[in-house]
Amino acid sequence: MQSPPLARLLDDHRPQGPVETADHARALPLVGAPDAWDRATPLHFTASALIVHPPTRRVLLRWHVRQQAWLQVGGHGDPGESLPLEIALREGREETHLTDLRPWPGDELVHVVVVPVPANAVEPAHEHADLRFLLATDTPDEARPENPDAPLEWLTLEEARERTTEENLRETLDRAARLLA
Template sequence: MTAGAALASALAAYQPLSATETTDVARLRSALAGDPWDRSTALHATASALIVHPPTQRVLLRWHARQRAWLQVGGHADPGETDPLEVALREGREETGLTDLAPWPDATIAHVAIVPVPAAPHEPAHEHADVRYVLATGDPDAARPEKPGAELRWLPVAEAWSLTTEPNVRETLDRVHRLFV
Protein backbone atom coordinates (compact mmCIF):
# COMPACT_ATOMS: atom_id res chain seq x y z
CA MET A 1 0.00 0.00 0.00
CA THR A 2 1.35 3.43 -0.92
CA ALA A 3 1.61 6.33 1.51
CA GLY A 4 -1.30 8.01 -0.25
CA ALA A 5 -3.62 4.99 -0.64
CA ALA A 6 -5.82 5.67 2.41
CA LEU A 7 -6.03 9.36 1.50
CA ALA A 8 -6.92 8.50 -2.12
CA SER A 9 -9.63 6.17 -0.83
CA ALA A 10 -11.06 8.86 1.47
CA LEU A 11 -11.08 11.35 -1.40
CA ALA A 12 -12.58 8.93 -3.95
CA ALA A 13 -16.21 9.63 -3.12
CA TYR A 14 -15.72 13.17 -1.83
CA GLN A 15 -17.56 15.93 -3.69
CA PRO A 16 -16.19 19.47 -3.24
CA LEU A 17 -18.83 22.11 -2.50
CA SER A 18 -17.25 25.19 -4.10
CA ALA A 19 -14.96 26.18 -6.95
CA THR A 20 -12.15 26.92 -4.50
CA GLU A 21 -12.51 23.54 -2.87
CA THR A 22 -12.61 21.81 -6.28
CA THR A 23 -9.23 23.38 -7.06
CA ASP A 24 -7.86 22.45 -3.62
CA VAL A 25 -8.99 18.81 -3.96
CA ALA A 26 -7.42 18.60 -7.43
CA ARG A 27 -4.12 19.91 -6.05
CA LEU A 28 -4.25 17.40 -3.20
CA ARG A 29 -5.02 14.55 -5.62
CA SER A 30 -1.98 15.55 -7.69
CA ALA A 31 0.16 15.16 -4.56
CA LEU A 32 -0.94 11.52 -4.30
CA ALA A 33 1.61 10.58 -6.98
CA GLY A 34 4.29 10.83 -4.28
CA ASP A 35 3.99 10.76 -0.49
CA PRO A 36 1.29 13.35 0.26
CA TRP A 37 2.28 13.37 3.96
CA ASP A 38 5.95 14.26 3.28
CA ARG A 39 6.59 17.44 5.28
CA SER A 40 9.58 18.36 3.12
CA THR A 41 7.34 19.16 0.15
CA ALA A 42 5.92 22.64 -0.43
CA LEU A 43 2.38 21.20 -0.37
CA HIS A 44 1.65 18.31 1.95
CA ALA A 45 -1.39 16.74 3.57
CA THR A 46 -2.54 17.39 7.10
CA ALA A 47 -5.69 16.22 8.85
CA SER A 48 -7.86 18.10 11.28
CA ALA A 49 -11.25 18.08 12.93
CA LEU A 50 -13.86 20.39 14.22
CA ILE A 51 -14.87 18.82 17.52
CA VAL A 52 -18.54 19.13 18.38
CA HIS A 53 -20.87 18.40 21.27
CA PRO A 54 -24.11 17.62 19.40
CA PRO A 55 -26.54 17.92 22.38
CA THR A 56 -25.53 21.56 22.96
CA GLN A 57 -24.61 22.32 19.32
CA ARG A 58 -21.26 23.73 20.41
CA VAL A 59 -17.89 23.49 18.70
CA LEU A 60 -14.39 23.49 20.17
CA LEU A 61 -11.77 25.92 18.91
CA ARG A 62 -8.08 25.95 19.84
CA TRP A 63 -5.76 28.94 19.95
CA HIS A 64 -2.83 28.34 17.57
CA ALA A 65 -0.03 30.71 18.58
CA ARG A 66 2.01 30.30 15.38
CA GLN A 67 -0.95 31.22 13.17
CA ARG A 68 -2.24 33.70 15.76
CA ALA A 69 -5.75 32.39 15.16
CA TRP A 70 -8.57 30.33 16.64
CA LEU A 71 -8.73 27.15 14.59
CA GLN A 72 -9.85 23.54 14.67
CA VAL A 73 -7.51 20.87 16.09
CA GLY A 74 -5.25 18.90 13.79
CA GLY A 75 -1.85 18.55 12.26
CA HIS A 76 0.69 16.37 10.52
CA ALA A 77 0.75 12.61 10.25
CA ASP A 78 3.24 10.88 12.49
CA PRO A 79 5.73 8.49 10.84
CA GLY A 80 3.84 5.46 9.53
CA GLU A 81 0.42 7.13 9.65
CA THR A 82 -1.41 7.32 6.33
CA ASP A 83 -5.14 7.40 7.16
CA PRO A 84 -6.41 10.99 7.41
CA LEU A 85 -9.25 10.11 9.80
CA GLU A 86 -6.82 8.35 12.15
CA VAL A 87 -4.51 11.38 12.04
CA ALA A 88 -7.44 13.70 12.88
CA LEU A 89 -8.54 11.44 15.76
CA ARG A 90 -5.02 11.24 17.23
CA GLU A 91 -4.47 14.99 16.91
CA GLY A 92 -7.87 15.64 18.48
CA ARG A 93 -7.07 13.43 21.48
CA GLU A 94 -3.58 14.94 21.88
CA GLU A 95 -4.69 18.58 21.63
CA THR A 96 -7.81 18.29 23.82
CA GLY A 97 -7.37 15.31 26.14
CA LEU A 98 -10.78 14.02 24.98
CA THR A 99 -10.63 10.23 24.84
CA ASP A 100 -14.13 9.53 23.50
CA LEU A 101 -13.85 11.27 20.12
CA ALA A 102 -15.75 9.62 17.28
CA PRO A 103 -16.60 10.67 13.73
CA TRP A 104 -19.92 12.54 13.55
CA PRO A 105 -22.42 12.16 11.98
CA ASP A 106 -20.28 9.72 9.99
CA ALA A 107 -16.66 9.16 8.97
CA THR A 108 -16.73 11.14 5.72
CA ILE A 109 -14.58 14.17 4.95
CA ALA A 110 -16.32 17.43 5.85
CA HIS A 111 -14.05 19.88 4.00
CA VAL A 112 -10.73 20.09 2.15
CA ALA A 113 -8.81 23.37 2.24
CA ILE A 114 -5.33 24.36 1.18
CA VAL A 115 -3.95 26.68 3.83
CA PRO A 116 -0.77 28.79 3.60
CA VAL A 117 1.67 28.36 6.48
CA PRO A 118 4.17 31.15 7.19
CA ALA A 119 7.87 30.49 7.42
CA ALA A 120 9.37 29.67 10.79
CA PRO A 121 12.98 29.44 11.94
CA HIS A 122 12.92 25.68 11.34
CA GLU A 123 11.04 25.60 8.00
CA PRO A 124 10.20 27.69 4.94
CA ALA A 125 6.72 28.90 4.08
CA HIS A 126 4.62 26.08 2.68
CA GLU A 127 1.02 24.91 2.26
CA HIS A 128 -1.11 22.36 4.08
CA ALA A 129 -3.70 20.43 2.11
CA ASP A 130 -5.94 20.00 5.13
CA VAL A 131 -8.46 17.15 5.15
CA ARG A 132 -11.13 17.98 7.73
CA TYR A 133 -13.55 15.81 9.67
CA VAL A 134 -16.17 16.39 12.32
CA LEU A 135 -15.59 14.53 15.59
CA ALA A 136 -18.00 14.40 18.51
CA THR A 137 -17.52 14.04 22.22
CA GLY A 138 -20.05 13.17 24.87
CA ASP A 139 -17.94 14.74 27.62
CA PRO A 140 -17.06 18.33 26.67
CA ASP A 141 -16.08 19.22 30.25
CA ALA A 142 -13.15 16.79 29.97
CA ALA A 143 -11.38 18.97 27.36
CA ARG A 144 -7.96 20.15 28.53
CA PRO A 145 -5.32 22.11 26.58
CA GLU A 146 -2.27 20.06 25.64
CA LYS A 147 0.08 22.85 26.76
CA PRO A 148 0.04 26.38 28.15
CA GLY A 149 -0.95 28.89 25.50
CA ALA A 150 -3.09 26.39 23.57
CA GLU A 151 -6.38 27.59 25.05
CA LEU A 152 -9.58 25.73 24.19
CA ARG A 153 -13.04 27.28 23.93
CA TRP A 154 -16.46 25.66 23.56
CA LEU A 155 -18.71 27.99 21.59
CA PRO A 156 -21.98 28.08 19.69
CA VAL A 157 -21.25 28.06 15.95
CA ALA A 158 -22.14 31.75 15.51
CA GLU A 159 -19.68 32.79 18.24
CA ALA A 160 -16.97 30.52 16.84
CA TRP A 161 -17.55 32.03 13.40
CA SER A 162 -17.08 35.53 14.86
CA LEU A 163 -13.97 34.53 16.81
CA THR A 164 -12.01 33.05 13.92
CA THR A 165 -10.61 35.26 11.20
CA GLU A 166 -9.89 32.45 8.75
CA PRO A 167 -12.36 32.19 5.83
CA ASN A 168 -11.63 28.47 5.37
CA VAL A 169 -12.43 27.77 9.04
CA ARG A 170 -15.62 29.80 8.71
CA GLU A 171 -16.57 27.57 5.77
CA THR A 172 -16.00 24.47 7.91
CA LEU A 173 -18.12 26.03 10.67
CA ASP A 174 -20.90 26.75 8.14
CA ARG A 175 -20.87 23.09 7.12
CA VAL A 176 -21.10 21.95 10.73
CA HIS A 177 -23.92 24.38 11.39
CA ARG A 178 -25.88 22.76 8.54
CA LEU A 179 -25.37 19.37 10.20
CA PHE A 180 -26.89 20.72 13.43
CA VAL A 181 -30.07 22.04 11.82
Protein backbone atom coordinates (compact mmCIF):
# COMPACT_ATOMS: atom_id res chain seq x y z
CA MET A 1 0.00 0.00 0.00
CA GLN A 2 1.34 3.42 -0.96
CA SER A 3 0.69 6.14 1.59
CA PRO A 4 -1.26 9.10 0.15
CA PRO A 5 0.67 12.37 -0.11
CA LEU A 6 -0.25 15.30 2.08
CA ALA A 7 -1.85 17.46 -0.61
CA ARG A 8 -4.15 14.65 -1.76
CA LEU A 9 -5.18 13.79 1.80
CA LEU A 10 -6.21 17.36 2.53
CA ASP A 11 -7.86 17.85 -0.88
CA ASP A 12 -9.90 14.67 -0.46
CA HIS A 13 -10.91 15.41 3.14
CA ARG A 14 -14.29 17.05 3.70
CA PRO A 15 -14.36 18.96 7.00
CA GLN A 16 -17.37 18.42 9.22
CA GLY A 17 -18.66 21.51 10.99
CA PRO A 18 -17.36 25.05 11.44
CA VAL A 19 -14.46 24.22 13.79
CA GLU A 20 -12.91 21.62 11.50
CA THR A 21 -13.60 23.81 8.46
CA ALA A 22 -11.58 26.62 10.07
CA ASP A 23 -8.78 24.24 11.12
CA HIS A 24 -8.65 22.69 7.63
CA ALA A 25 -8.40 26.19 6.12
CA ARG A 26 -5.49 27.01 8.46
CA ALA A 27 -3.68 23.79 7.52
CA LEU A 28 -3.99 24.15 3.73
CA PRO A 29 -1.40 26.96 3.33
CA LEU A 30 1.21 24.73 5.01
CA VAL A 31 1.05 22.22 2.14
CA GLY A 32 4.21 22.58 0.08
CA ALA A 33 5.90 24.86 2.60
CA PRO A 34 9.49 23.73 3.25
CA ASP A 35 8.96 23.96 7.02
CA ALA A 36 5.46 22.42 7.15
CA TRP A 37 6.67 19.66 9.51
CA ASP A 38 9.30 21.73 11.35
CA ARG A 39 8.55 21.82 15.06
CA ALA A 40 10.32 25.20 15.32
CA THR A 41 7.50 26.94 13.42
CA PRO A 42 4.49 28.35 15.32
CA LEU A 43 2.05 26.14 13.35
CA HIS A 44 3.25 22.85 11.87
CA PHE A 45 1.87 19.47 10.91
CA THR A 46 1.74 16.44 13.17
CA ALA A 47 0.11 13.08 12.46
CA SER A 48 -1.77 10.95 14.93
CA ALA A 49 -4.09 7.99 15.11
CA LEU A 50 -6.80 6.57 17.24
CA ILE A 51 -5.99 2.87 17.52
CA VAL A 52 -9.07 0.65 17.38
CA HIS A 53 -9.80 -3.02 17.93
CA PRO A 54 -12.86 -3.45 15.68
CA PRO A 55 -14.11 -6.81 17.08
CA THR A 56 -14.50 -5.33 20.59
CA ARG A 57 -15.15 -1.71 19.54
CA ARG A 58 -12.43 -0.60 21.97
CA VAL A 59 -9.92 2.21 21.48
CA LEU A 60 -6.45 2.75 22.90
CA LEU A 61 -5.62 5.99 24.69
CA ARG A 62 -2.20 7.14 25.90
CA TRP A 63 -1.38 9.50 28.77
CA HIS A 64 0.47 12.57 27.46
CA VAL A 65 2.45 14.25 30.21
CA ARG A 66 2.96 17.56 28.39
CA GLN A 67 -0.72 17.92 27.56
CA GLN A 68 -1.81 16.39 30.89
CA ALA A 69 -4.49 14.45 29.04
CA TRP A 70 -5.48 11.03 27.73
CA LEU A 71 -5.07 11.28 23.97
CA GLN A 72 -4.50 9.28 20.81
CA VAL A 73 -0.98 8.25 19.75
CA GLY A 74 1.02 10.38 17.34
CA GLY A 75 3.50 13.14 16.96
CA HIS A 76 6.01 14.95 14.80
CA GLY A 77 7.51 13.79 11.56
CA ASP A 78 11.18 12.85 11.73
CA PRO A 79 13.57 14.73 9.41
CA GLY A 80 12.75 13.80 5.82
CA GLU A 81 9.29 12.40 6.62
CA SER A 82 6.32 14.02 4.91
CA LEU A 83 3.70 11.28 4.49
CA PRO A 84 1.17 11.73 7.31
CA LEU A 85 -0.09 8.15 7.37
CA GLU A 86 3.46 6.78 7.54
CA ILE A 87 4.23 9.15 10.41
CA ALA A 88 1.08 8.08 12.28
CA LEU A 89 1.97 4.40 11.75
CA ARG A 90 5.55 4.90 12.97
CA GLU A 91 4.43 6.88 16.00
CA GLY A 92 1.76 4.29 16.78
CA ARG A 93 4.29 1.45 16.66
CA GLU A 94 6.80 3.37 18.79
CA GLU A 95 4.27 4.41 21.43
CA THR A 96 2.45 1.05 21.73
CA HIS A 97 4.85 -1.64 20.47
CA LEU A 98 1.97 -2.96 18.32
CA THR A 99 3.58 -4.32 15.15
CA ASP A 100 0.40 -5.13 13.22
CA LEU A 101 -1.09 -1.63 12.95
CA ARG A 102 -2.86 -0.89 9.68
CA PRO A 103 -5.06 1.92 8.37
CA TRP A 104 -8.72 1.23 9.09
CA PRO A 105 -11.16 1.18 7.42
CA GLY A 106 -9.01 2.88 4.77
CA ASP A 107 -6.12 5.31 4.43
CA GLU A 108 -8.15 8.53 4.49
CA LEU A 109 -7.95 11.30 7.04
CA VAL A 110 -10.59 11.06 9.73
CA HIS A 111 -10.16 14.49 11.33
CA VAL A 112 -8.08 17.67 10.94
CA VAL A 113 -7.56 19.59 14.19
CA VAL A 114 -5.42 22.59 15.12
CA VAL A 115 -4.27 21.92 18.69
CA PRO A 116 -2.59 24.43 21.03
CA VAL A 117 0.53 23.10 22.74
CA PRO A 118 1.78 24.76 25.94
CA ALA A 119 5.35 25.97 26.29
CA ASN A 120 7.90 23.86 28.12
CA ALA A 121 11.57 24.25 29.04
CA VAL A 122 12.75 23.75 25.44
CA GLU A 123 9.90 24.99 23.23
CA PRO A 124 7.63 28.01 23.23
CA ALA A 125 3.87 27.59 23.00
CA HIS A 126 2.85 26.63 19.48
CA GLU A 127 0.16 24.83 17.50
CA HIS A 128 -0.09 21.48 15.75
CA ALA A 129 -2.13 21.04 12.60
CA ASP A 130 -2.88 17.44 13.56
CA LEU A 131 -3.85 15.01 10.80
CA ARG A 132 -5.77 12.12 12.35
CA PHE A 133 -6.27 8.58 11.14
CA LEU A 134 -7.73 5.37 12.48
CA LEU A 135 -5.39 2.40 12.84
CA ALA A 136 -6.51 -1.12 13.72
CA THR A 137 -4.79 -3.97 15.50
CA ASP A 138 -5.66 -7.64 15.82
CA THR A 139 -3.42 -8.04 18.88
CA PRO A 140 -4.63 -5.55 21.51
CA ASP A 141 -3.14 -7.53 24.41
CA GLU A 142 0.35 -6.91 23.00
CA ALA A 143 0.16 -3.14 23.55
CA ARG A 144 2.98 -1.91 25.79
CA PRO A 145 3.79 1.70 26.69
CA GLU A 146 7.02 3.17 25.37
CA ASN A 147 7.88 4.38 28.89
CA PRO A 148 6.36 4.32 32.39
CA ASP A 149 5.20 7.95 32.13
CA ALA A 150 3.00 7.16 29.11
CA PRO A 151 0.58 4.43 30.19
CA LEU A 152 -1.89 2.97 27.71
CA GLU A 153 -5.50 1.98 28.31
CA TRP A 154 -7.97 0.04 26.18
CA LEU A 155 -11.38 1.60 26.68
CA THR A 156 -14.87 1.41 25.26
CA LEU A 157 -15.79 4.43 23.20
CA GLU A 158 -17.98 5.67 26.03
CA GLU A 159 -15.16 5.26 28.59
CA ALA A 160 -12.73 7.06 26.27
CA ARG A 161 -15.15 9.98 25.86
CA GLU A 162 -15.32 10.27 29.66
CA ARG A 163 -11.57 9.86 30.17
CA THR A 164 -10.37 12.54 27.78
CA THR A 165 -10.62 16.22 28.60
CA GLU A 166 -10.22 17.23 24.96
CA GLU A 167 -13.37 18.07 23.02
CA ASN A 168 -11.54 17.58 19.70
CA LEU A 169 -10.69 13.99 20.68
CA ARG A 170 -14.32 13.41 21.62
CA GLU A 171 -15.19 14.38 18.06
CA THR A 172 -12.60 11.93 16.71
CA LEU A 173 -14.08 9.25 18.98
CA ASP A 174 -17.58 10.01 17.66
CA ARG A 175 -16.33 9.58 14.09
CA ALA A 176 -14.69 6.28 15.03
CA ALA A 177 -17.93 5.14 16.69
CA ARG A 178 -19.88 5.72 13.46
CA LEU A 179 -17.33 3.64 11.51
CA LEU A 180 -17.25 0.87 14.12
CA ALA A 181 -21.06 0.61 14.25
